[in-house]
Amino acid sequence: xxxxxxAPRESILEIENVSKTFAGKPAVKNxxxxxxxxxxxxxxxxxxxxxTTTLRMALGLISPDVGGEVKLFGGxxxxxxFGRVGFLPEERGLYRKISARDAIAHIARLNGLGGRLALSRxxxxxxxxxxxxxxxKKIKTLSKGMAQKVQLIAAIAHDPEFLILDEPFSGxxxxxxxxLEDMVREIANRGRTIIFSTxxxxxxxxxxxxxxxxxxxxxxxxxxxxxxxxxxPRELTIEMQGKNAVQxxxxxxxxxxxxxxxxxxxVLKPKxxxxxxxxxxxxxxxxxxRFEPQRxxxxxxxxxxxxxxx
Numbered sequence: 001x002x003x004x005x006x007a008p009r010e011s012i013l014e015i016e017n018v019s020k021t022f023a024g025k026p027a028v029k030n031x032x033x034x035x036x037x038x039x040x041x042x043x044x045x046x047x048x049x050x051x052t053t054t055l056r057m058a059l060g061l062i063s064p065d066v067g068g069e070v071k072l073f074g075g076x077x078x079x080x081x082f083g084r085v086g087f088l089p090e091e092r093g094l095y096r097k098i099s100a101r102d103a104i105a106h107i108a109r110l111n112g113l114g115g116r117l118a119l120s121r122x123x124x125x126x127x128x129x130x131x132x133x134x135x136x137k138k139i140k141t142l143s144k145g146m147a148q149k150v151q152l153i154a155a156i157a158h159d160p161e162f163l164i165l166d167e168p169f170s171g172x173x174x175x176x177x178x179x180l181e182d183m184v185r186e187i188a189n190r191g192r193t194i195i196f197s198t199x200x201x202x203x204x205x206x207x208x209x210x211x212x213x214x215x216x217x218x219x220x221x222x223x224x225x226x227x228x229x230x231x232x233p234r235e236l237t238i239e240m241q242g243k244n245a246v247q248x249x250x251x252x253x254x255x256x257x258x259x260x261x262x263x264x265x266x267v268l269k270p271k272x273x274x275x276x277x278x279x280x281x282x283x284x285x286x287x288x289x290r291f292e293p294q295r296x297x298x299x300x301x302x303x304x305x306x307x308x309x310x
Contacts, residue, residue: 009036011074012162012193013058018068020053027053029217030068035162035195040188042204043197044302045214051197052090054214055164058195059087073162083112086160090167090197092151096140100150101126103139107154118157125153129183145176152183163187165196169203181207201298211298215306231304232296234268236277239290248284252277263290 013035020028028050035041043051056062057070060077064070072081094103104122109115126135131149139147148168156163168184169177184207188194198204204211204225211228213221221228233254239262242248246264250256255267268277274293281288 009038011035012037012072013195014069014071015054015058016069016071018054018057018064018070020050020057020062020064026217028057028064031214031217031219033212033219033222035193037161037193038191039193039195039209040184040207041195042208042211043195043214044199044201044204044211045197046199046306048216049214050217051214052166055166055195055197059085059164081162083158084161086111086155086158086163088152088155088163088165088168090170092148094139094147094151094154097138099136099138100131100142101135103150104154104157108157111158111160113158121157122153125157126150129153145172145179148172148176149180149183152180156187161192163192163194163196165194167198168196169198169200177203201302205298213302213305221302221305225298228298228301228305229296230301231308232298232301233270233304234273234296235294236266236268236274237263237290237292237294238266238277238288239263240281240286240288242281242284242286245281245284245286248280248286249277252280 011034015034016032017030018028018032019026019030031050031054043055045051053062057064058072058077060070060072070077073084095106098106101119101122104125105118108118108121113121123135126132129149131146134142134146139150142150152165152168155165165184168180172180181203184194184196208225210224211221212219237259241262246256249266252269252272253266254269257265259265268274278291
């Protein structure tokens with residue numbers, strides 16, 4: 001993880017007050033954020049939140065409504081960023097009748113690598129990511145997970161500084177998701193900048209320095225994982241003895257469910273953490289037999305954030 005934020009950082013992408021309307025229907029509403037060099041950013045939100053539209057505007061594939069501005073490497077997106085960006089679109093599309101190495105070399109050539117170099121780079125990358133034995137196999141004969149890895153390699157074969165991955169994990173089984181995550185981490189460790197969209201929170205939780213959450217076309221959160229988790233309701237399972245133990249703790253919880261005699265599952269009120277409950281029990285001679293805080297999840301945090309917005 002890149003945690004050294006003290007040095008002034010170079011801005012790779014800046015999106016300012018950008019909106020996009022399709023046929024009178026707003027897809028993105030007045031969104032602003034920036035991506036700094038070396039960051040891994042998770043761009044999160046339910047399907048239809050406006051993630052793909054925003055990423056396409058970042059690349060200059062579609063232009064925003066009048067009034068907003070997109071800057072990629074300090075200029076307008078488009079030809080001047082040629083060769084510096086790698087893009088994995090949501091709708092996968094490699095020529096199915098050619099081999100894995102030819103498919104990678106073809107995209108690498110489109111991104112500016114010379115023909116012979118493109119082929120040797122394709123071979124080198126397939127070997128590096130453990131796919132050397134499939135390089136001559138046709139794309140259509142590969143499993144979905146394999147084909148997706150080949151497509152990611154194709155997006156990075158020209159060694160771009162900035163990677164935009166749209167739903168890279170969708171449709172993969174857990175084993176292939178893990179392999180793809182390892183690839184993304186390895187690319188990031190080489191100092192590249194990555195933004196990836198997903199609606200699966202666990203990937204973001206494992207990979208990201210920072211997350212941006214969108215809902216219904218608007219940005220509703222932008223910060224690091226710890227800041228996001230603060231919005232998740234904290235849950236505790238607790239077994240306790242003591243006179244009035246329940247009445248003592250009730251004001252600090254939004255929900256208490258009795259699981260067994262003297263054993264409760266409780267959802268703590270915002271701003272109350274497990275440590276506060278420990279102290280309250282201690283101060284009030286409540287005897288604790290079991291005390292199990294549940295780990296807050298990013299998914300719970302986002303359900304809570306989206307709920308606050310609606």
